[in-house]
Amino acid sequence: MSARTxxxxxxxxxxxxxxxxxxxxxxxxxxxxxxxxxxxxxxxLVWANxxxxxxxxxxxxxxxxxxxxxxxxxxxxxxFVNDGLMAIxxxxxxxxxxRELLVxxxxxxxxxSVPIAAAIGGMLAPALIYVIVIAARGGxxxxxxxxxxxxxxxxxxxxxxxxxxxxxxxxxxxLTALAIxxxxxxxxxxxxFYTSEISFLALGLATGMIVVSAVANRLGVRTPLVxxxxxxxxxxxxxxxxxxxxxxxxxxxxxxxxxxRIKGTKFSAFARSMVDTFDEAGGHEKxxxxxxxxxxxxxxxxxACEHVQTPLNRLEHGLHPWVAFTxxxxxxxxxxxxxxxxxxxxxxxSGIGVGVALGLLLGKPLGVCLATFIAVKAGLGPMPEGxxxxxxxxxxxxxxxxxxxxxxxxxxxxxxxxxxxLAKTGILAGSLIxxxxxxxxxxxxxxxxxxxxxxx
Numbered sequence: 001m002s003a004r005t006x007x008x009x010x011x012x013x014x015x016x017x018x019x020x021x022x023x024x025x026x027x028x029x030x031x032x033x034x035x036x037x038x039x040x041x042x043x044x045l046v047w048a049n050x051x052x053x054x055x056x057x058x059x060x061x062x063x064x065x066x067x068x069x070x071x072x073x074x075x076x077x078x079x080f081v082n083d084g085l086m087a088i089x090x091x092x093x094x095x096x097x098x099r100e101l102l103v104x105x106x107x108x109x110x111x112x113s114v115p116i117a118a119a120i121g122g123m124l125a126p127a128l129i130y131v132i133v134i135a136a137r138g139g140x141x142x143x144x145x146x147x148x149x150x151x152x153x154x155x156x157x158x159x160x161x162x163x164x165x166x167x168x169x170x171x172x173x174x175l176t177a178l179a180i181x182x183x184x185x186x187x188x189x190x191x192x193f194y195t196s197e198i199s200f201l202a203l204g205l206a207t208g209m210i211v212v213s214a215v216a217n218r219l220g221v222r223t224p225l226v227x228x229x230x231x232x233x234x235x236x237x238x239x240x241x242x243x244x245x246x247x248x249x250x251x252x253x254x255x256x257x258x259x260x261r262i263k264g265t266k267f268s269a270f271a272r273s274m275v276d277t278f279d280e281a282g283g284h285e286k287x288x289x290x291x292x293x294x295x296x297x298x299x300x301x302x303x304a305c306e307h308v309q310t311p312l313n314r315l316e317h318g319l320h321p322w323v324a325f326t327x328x329x330x331x332x333x334x335x336x337x338x339x340x341x342x343x344x345x346x347x348x349x350s351g352i353g354v355g356v357a358l359g360l361l362l363g364k365p366l367g368v369c370l371a372t373f374i375a376v377k378a379g380l381g382p383m384p385e386g387x388x389x390x391x392x393x394x395x396x397x398x399x400x401x402x403x404x405x406x407x408x409x410x411x412x413x414x415x416x417x418x419x420x421x422l423a424k425t426g427i428l429a430g431s432l433i434x435x436x437x438x439x440x441x442x443x444x445x446x447x448x449x450x451x452x453x454x455x456x
Contacts, residue, residue: 090187094249112177152405170386189409256311364399407424
């Protein structure tokens with residue numbers, strides 16, 4: 001049992017526990033990550049439209065500098081967020097992808113076929129709608145075709161979580177699997193279509209670091225610090241290679257060990273024996289500091305707990321809160337600041353803004369629902385258990401919340417500040433409307449029959 005699940009009655013109630021308990025309660029809410037992300041988005045919008053708007057731009061363009069002798073490493077704060085912190089985000093995405101491929105919804109082809117089809121449809125339709133809009137508006141801005149392809153899993157699941165237990169668990173699993181496949185597609189698109197001139201020497205050395213990490217896995221290395229060191233070197237090399245550095249996060253994650261050193265049955269027996277040893281050592285309740293037998297039993301039990309968990313599991317659980325409650329909110333603060341005064345008017349008159357918004361608002365639900373219908377009717381896989389087609393439509397609209405990944409791809413696709421602002425405005429408008437429609441449709445689809453109490 002982890003420290004996070006130990007009953008409070010079993011621990012000493014300290015002042016710091018009482019002070020932090022409301023925070024811990026909030027972080028345990030399923031929608032907490034989406035709520036915090038939304039809050040930071042609103043802060044960025046208010047800041048960028050306030051009398052201190054110039055300070056917003058200046059702050060994120062201020063330089064971070066690290067010197068090693070004669071060598072100077074310089075990067076703007078915004079660049080560090082998008083290329084540095086987001087590499088950790090992509091690392092966690094990679095861990096989730098590997099877990100899903102090994103033991104999750106993507107481990108079985110039959111289980112995975114419907115969400116895979118839904119994800120592919122949800123990527124192709126928005127890109128097609130964007131290209132059609134751009135062509136109709138004069139053909140300027142084709143490089144943004146991938147912006148509306150993405151789904152923001154934190155926001156989408158956060159909105160779904162607001163409906164409580166009325167939403168079938170299978171539908172949450174379907175949306176999660178769809179978003180994971182969507183992330184795989186986004187990573188492939190970034191790697192293939194959003195790279196600058198490639199330095200093959202730096203890319204070759206970065207590839208060598210991936211090999212080193214894979215070899216460390218095969219040798220049984222399980223210490224996270226080893227993989228962190230390899231990842232840092234690889235990230236620096238990818239910065240010089242022309243391939244976007246965040247791709248390294250996904251590739252590194254795929255080399256992280258996913259095997260247990262001690263099997264479940266052996267762990268259970270060993271844990272009981274260590275608890276028995278702890279009890280047999282006797283003594284007072286608080287004599288752990290002076291009781292070597294109890295110290296030894298606790299140490300052995302702690303080591304066994306580490307061995308029964310996979311490094312992949314430990315890293316994913318350890319990093320996920322940092323990504324959800326720190327990295328993604330900071331990313332929103334750095335990228336969601338849009339001047340709304342002229343922003344929506346300009347976006348409404350541009351192919352880029354309209355294409356992105358319609359891609360998310362219409363393309364996502366159309367692609368997800370149509371591909372799901374075809375996959376189910378073709379017998380590739382079953383509908384999510386307990387779900388109706390109205391629920392699938394609502395989920396399709398939730399998939400149209402692109403936000404984080406869409407903003408990330410927009411930063412890669414549009415060099416000109418004006419074009420980037422148009423794309424960001426389209427992302428915010430399309431994501432907001434799609435999210436609201438998705439919530440309303442899902443709520444209507446999950447209203448309990450008359451006379452039956454809701455358990456939401």
